[in-house]
Amino acid sequence: xxxxxxxxxxxxxxxxxxTVVARxxxxxxxxxxxxxxxxAQARVLGLLTLEPTPMRKIAEKLKCEPSNVTxxxxxxxxxxxxxxxxxxxxxxxxxxxPTDEGRDxxxxxxxxxxxxxxxxGELTGLERTLLRDLLRRMLGEGPAPSAP
Amino acid sequence: xxxxxxxxxxxxxxxxxxTVVARxxxxxxxxxxxxxxxxAQARVLGLLTLEPTPMRKIAEKLKCEPSNVTxxxxxxxxxxxxxxxxxxxxxxxxxxxPTDEGRDxxxxxxxxxxxxxxxxGELTGLERTLLRDLLRRMLGEGPAPSAP
DNA sequence: TATTGTTATACTCTATAACTATA
DNA sequence: TATAGTTATAGAGTATAACAATA
Numbered sequence: 001x002x003x004x005x006x007x008x009x010x011x012x013x014x015x016x017x018x019t020v021v022a023r024x025x026x027x028x029x030x031x032x033x034x035x036x037x038x039x040a041q042a043r044v045l046g047l048l049t050l051e052p053t054p055m056r057k058i059a060e061k062l063k064c065e066p067s068n069v070t071x072x073x074x075x076x077x078x079x080x081x082x083x084x085x086x087x088x089x090x091x092x093x094x095x096x097x098p099t100d101e102g103r104d105x106x107x108x109x110x111x112x113x114x115x116x117x118x119x120x121g122e123l124t125g126l127e128r129t130l131l132r133d134l135l136r137r138m139l140g141e142g143p144a145p146s147a148p
Numbered sequence: 149x150x151x152x153x154x155x156x157x158x159x160x161x162x163x164x165x166x167t168v169v170a171r172x173x174x175x176x177x178x179x180x181x182x183x184x185x186x187x188a189q190a191r192v193l194g195l196l197t198l199e200p201t202p203m204r205k206i207a208e209k210l211k212c213e214p215s216n217v218t219x220x221x222x223x224x225x226x227x228x229x230x231x232x233x234x235x236x237x238x239x240x241x242x243x244x245x246p247t248d249e250g251r252d253x254x255x256x257x258x259x260x261x262x263x264x265x266x267x268x269g270e271l272t273g274l275e276r277t278l279l280r281d282l283l284r285r286m287l288g289e290g291p292a293p294s295a296p
Numbered sequence: 297t298a299t300t301g302t303t304a305t306a307c308t309c310t311a312t313a314a315c316t317a318t319a
Numbered sequence: 320t321a322t323a324g325t326t327a328t329a330g331a332g333t334a335t336a337a338c339a340a341t342a
């Protein structure tokens with residue numbers, strides 16, 4: 001039963017994943033910088049394009065303290081990419097939402113993220129399906145290897 | 149020829165890799181914090197355990213400006229985990245090297261990084277070999293699918 | 297002249313604690 | 320009283336520019 005954590009194959013997979021992580025982050029930061037955004041600002045902006053979000057919830061997604069979100073939204077707002085709206089249901093809450101320009105910036109940024117797409121070009125459709133199923137199982141997102 | 153960058157499988161793989169990256173980073177930061185180190189300090193300390201390294205080269209590995217390395221090494225040095233040594237071959241160069249305590253801390257930190265080992269426990273040896281070969285090809289590290 | 301490391305400066309992200317306005 | 324958001328503060332990482340020592 002090959003579940004050892006120190007066999008050569010496992011160690012190499014760990015190292016390869018480390019390489020993937022490093023490349024992913026580097027490209028993400030560069031793509032953000034190309035739009036004059038920091039990584040944190042880019043992440044928040046991307047988050048808000050899904051739906052207007054209370055400050056508190058943004059902090060949870062970012063896994064940081066709520067007080068930090070104030071500054072990040074401040075800077076995005078001062079650039080006209082985000083606005084604060086009142087929540088009709090609870091006057092304590094402020095919803096952060098992207099402006100039209102913010103949505104446009106987020107879209108262009110998303111399109112510029114080539115990583116994990118360029119490299120995947122090396123793999124056939126079958127191999128990508130295989131990779132998807134392996135990653136799914138690894139992440140415990142159900143072993144269901146559905147059809148491509 | 150399935151090399152599209154927008155088919156459902158590719159998009160899901162991209163998303164899964166994003167999840168892997170997020171989990172990896174989170175656990176790395178937590179492991180570093182458990183040893184009272186920042187992520188950057190932990191990365192540098194790990195780097196130095198491979199070999200004593202000139203300040204300039206550390207900056208290249210971290211992909212940051214050399215001026216930043218001064219502060220990171222300062223903080224590691226003030227805690228007794230790292231020391232600066234002269235380079236006999238070039239008196240301009242300072243080599244950063246871990247102390248015994250630094251090496252010990254780096255080892256304990258490395259042992260505490262469970263990610264990409266725990267999740268891999270879900271996969272059989274054959275599946276891990278498969279995953280390794282897919283990641284290798286994706287990263288352009290040679291298509292050689294050597295035996296497990 | 298060019299390179300290595302450092303200093304000085306400014307900005308962003310981070311956590312902590314105290315504050316306000318609502319609930 | 321409890322919660323949402325903010326402010327104030329301090330520490331760390333980052334880039335830029337200028338500097339001393341050495342090559």
